[in-house]
Amino acid sequence: MSVGLLFDSTKCIGCGGCTAACKEQNNLPLPIEPVTTAYTWTIVEKRDGAFVRRLCMHCLEPTCVSVCPVGALQKSASGGVVYDAGKCIGCRYCIMACPFGVPKYQWDRAIPVVGKCVLCPDRVKAGLATACATVCPTGATLFGDRDALAREARARIDAEPAKYVDHVYGLEEAGGTSVLMLSGVPFERLGMKTDVPRQPLPLLTWQILSKVPDFVILAGAFLFGLHWITHRRDEVRQAEEDER
Amino acid sequence: MSQALALRARNFRISFWQGIFVVLLLLFLGVTFVRFTRGLGAVTNLSDGFPWGLWIGFDVLCGVGLAAGAFTIMATVHLLNIKRFEPIVRPTLLTGFLGYVFVIIALMFDLGQPWRIWHALVFWNPHSVMFEVAWCVMLYTTVLMLEFLPIVFERLRLERPRRMLRFVSTPLVVAGVLLSTLHQSSLGSLYLIVPSKLHPLWYTPLLPFLFFISAVGAGIGMTFVESYLSQRAFGRHLEMTLLEPLARFMVVILTVYGLWRLRITQANGALAGLLHPGYEQWMFMLEIGLGVILPVALLLSRRIRNSPRGLVGAGFLAVFGFVMYRLNVSVTGMEATSGVHYTPSWMELVVSLGLLAIGMAIFAVAVRVLPIFPEPEGGPGAAGFGGDDAEAGLIEGEAAAPGR
Numbered sequence: 132m133s134v135g136l137l138f139d140s141t142k143c144i145g146c147g148g149c150t151a152a153c154k155e156q157n158n159l160p161l162p163i164e165p166v167t168t169a170y171t172w173t174i175v176e177k178r179d180g181a182f183v184r185r186l187c188m189h190c191l192e193p194t195c196v197s198v199c200p201v202g203a204l205q206k207s208a209s210g211g212v213v214y215d216a217g218k219c220i221g222c223r224y225c226i227m228a229c230p231f232g233v234p235k236y237q238w239d240r241a242i243p244v245v246g247k248c249v250l251c252p253d254r255v256k257a258g259l260a261t262a263c264a265t266v267c268p269t270g271a272t273l274f275g276d277r278d279a280l281a282r283e284a285r286a287r288i289d290a291e292p293a294k295y296v297d298h299v300y301g302l303e304e305a306g307g308t309s310v311l312m313l314s315g316v317p318f319e320r321l322g323m324k325t326d327v328p329r330q331p332l333p334l335l336t337w338q339i340l341s342k343v344p345d346f347v348i349l350a351g352a353f354l355f356g357l358h359w360i361t362h363r364r365d366e367v368r369q370a371e372e373d374e375r
Numbered sequence: 376m377s378q379a380l381a382l383r384a385r386n387f388r389i390s391f392w393q394g395i396f397v398v399l400l401l402l403f404l405g406v407t408f409v410r411f412t413r414g415l416g417a418v419t420n421l422s423d424g425f426p427w428g429l430w431i432g433f434d435v436l437c438g439v440g441l442a443a444g445a446f447t448i449m450a451t452v453h454l455l456n457i458k459r460f461e462p463i464v465r466p467t468l469l470t471g472f473l474g475y476v477f478v479i480i481a482l483m484f485d486l487g488q489p490w491r492i493w494h495a496l497v498f499w500n501p502h503s504v505m506f507e508v509a510w511c512v513m514l515y516t517t518v519l520m521l522e523f524l525p526i527v528f529e530r531l532r533l534e535r536p537r538r539m540l541r542f543v544s545t546p547l548v549v550a551g552v553l554l555s556t557l558h559q560s561s562l563g564s565l566y567l568i569v570p571s572k573l574h575p576l577w578y579t580p581l582l583p584f585l586f587f588i589s590a591v592g593a594g595i596g597m598t599f600v601e602s603y604l605s606q607r608a609f610g611r612h613l614e615m616t617l618l619e620p621l622a623r624f625m626v627v628i629l630t631v632y633g634l635w636r637l638r639i640t641q642a643n644g645a646l647a648g649l650l651h652p653g654y655e656q657w658m659f660m661l662e663i664g665l666g667v668i669l670p671v672a673l674l675l676s677r678r679i680r681n682s683p684r685g686l687v688g689a690g691f692l693a694v695f696g697f698v699m700y701r702l703n704v705s706v707t708g709m710e711a712t713s714g715v716h717y718t719p720s721w722m723e724l725v726v727s728l729g730l731l732a733i734g735m736a737i738f739a740v741a742v743r744v745l746p747i748f749p750e751p752e753g754g755p756g757a758a759g760f761g762g763d764d765a766e767a768g769l770i771e772g773e774a775a776a777p778g779r
């Protein structure tokens with residue numbers, strides 16, 4: 132089973148319980164900052180009269196996982212994109228590449244690591260919901276099977292079309308994400324990125340990278356061949372000299 | 376008498392630059408200390424919104440690119456067997472090697488935990504362009520070193536290791552060309568993953584190809600600049616008969632590259648925006664106008680092609696255009712969507728300039744002590760060199776022979 136979260140902006144009252152619970156669950160230092168940072172993995176923001184959560188989308192085919200040179204970021208079988216701080220070299224490619232602007236860096240530390248929501252892997256492994264979903268008093272953040280949540284989201288829109296924007300954010304963005312969102316106001320007004328491509332981004336680089344072995348073999352053979360052809364005259368001269 | 380005056384003026388000039396160099400070096404050491412004790416945030420203007428700045432955009436992207444002269448010339452001389460370019464091989468090899476050392480040191484500053492750089496060897500992720508980049512840096516630096524070592528052995532008169540290296544010279548050249556091609560293009564591939572972040576004036580799925588071809592153009596431009604500087608400083612330079620055909624080659628490369636860029640911009644629908652230029656559009660026009668169109672226009676004139684000043688001017692412009700391309704992709708084109716405005720801090724500049732100055736100083740020393748440039752044939756500069764060089768010249772006399 133692959134789990135995920137469904138965040139319904141129309142149900143969120145902006146209490147900030149998720150932010151506080153996340154801090155506690157992941158031993159993150161206070162204070163709670165107004166934007167997500169390496170020390171504050173999720174926040175609730177008020178935009179256009181509605182509340183919206185900022186957290187990792189847990190892409191089905193995550194950009195951050197594909198760009199990390201040392202595989203410090205991984206998509207776990209249960210659905211969360213987890214981070215191994217012990218491997219990270221600090222190239223910050225994940226921060227630069229994530230289409231949702233999620234990973235953050237510890238700029239103030241001499242030995243820094245990346246910080247981002249990891250979908251509470253220990254809790255999920257133990258069969259529990261994430262800390263943020265557990266404390267949510269209104270059910271605005273719902274934990275569950277990702278596909279079941281996608282059906283639930285669709286059902287909510289269909290039941291109350293006047294209340295919701297007709298779009299489940301995360302169903303197709305960047306090839307689909309494990310975190311889904313519903314909203315009563317257009318998503319761009321919530322500050323969500325709406326120009327994210329629909330296909331998984333890692334394909335864009337793989338199209339080129341997958342050709343590297345072919346290139347090495349073919350171009351290598353060609354270059355040796357070139358050398359062999361262009362040096363024929365030298366060889367002939369060498370042979371003549373040897374005869375003498 | 377006037378000669379003595381000129382000499383004194385020259386000595387003053389040298390001490391002035393030496394003074395700047397020392398100050399820069401001290402600042403560099405200071406910033407290095409702060410960087411490693413207080414973290415990246417203390418010295419850079421980088422932020423979560425703008426995680427890659429000057430050190431990636433200039434030091435890494437440009438440092439690697441300027442080494443492109445090395446593989447272009449190596450391929451011309453050793454694979455195409457056009458031996459008359461032989462005298463250019465050594466200066467470009469030296470530049471290439473220094474360029475890569477420069478890149479590695481810059482990476483040590485930029486990586487959050489540089490002491491873990493070996494992780495890239497152990498924990499593989501072949502889906503990551505950064506992984507390819509890391510391997511290319513390591514392997515090509517090794518290749519460049521092995522290609523450069525014979526020059527050192529020659530100076531030290533170590534015949535045996537030199538002959539051993541000559542035995543593997545062809546595989547080395549082939550490996551060098553392959554690795555360079557991969558590396559130059561992979562730096563462009565780094566930005567393939569950000570279609571929604573990089574401005575349409577620069578984003579294209581063809582980025583790897585454009586990075587490659589622009590690096591070749593700049594590599595040649597760099598050769599002109601180096602030859603000129605070495606001529607002024609040490610009276611050692613390359614023959615015009617060699618540089619003129621290279622200039623023609625550069626015209627062709629830059630023309631193809633420039634047309635390609637414009638065609639892609641048009642296909643992206645970004646060309647019309649140039650009529651109502653904003654920040655990005657001005658930077659684009661500056662890049663293409665000064666860095667591509669102008670050098671091509673200059674070098675189309677036979678008179679300019681045959682004047683050392685004309686060549687160095689055009690070469691400098693090509694290098695400038697190349698540096699702008701890298702900075703436009705890595706900084707200008709990424710700013711609008713990042714929501715923050717990034718300008719490097721003075722400390723970031725100190726590190727970049729400090730590294731550049733150290734690189735130039737090593738180049739200057741290497742040119743003096745190693746047989747890099749061909750001996751001047753009795754020119755005015757030749758008088759300035761003592762017995763030390765006469766000796767090096769002897770060795771070099773032999774070295775030049777195998778081509779003929």
Ligand code: SF4
Binds near residue numbers: 187189229230233
């Ligand atoms: S939202 Fe960003 S950080 Fe989260 S999984 Fe997707 S690419 Fe990775």
Ligand code: SF4
Binds near residue numbers: 199200204218224
């Ligand atoms: S900063 Fe760390 S986690 Fe992010 S891509 Fe680089 S090595 Fe991977």
Ligand code: SF4
Binds near residue numbers: 154186263
């Ligand atoms: S899933 Fe866990 S890590 Fe992510 S925001 Fe919720 S509490 Fe924090």
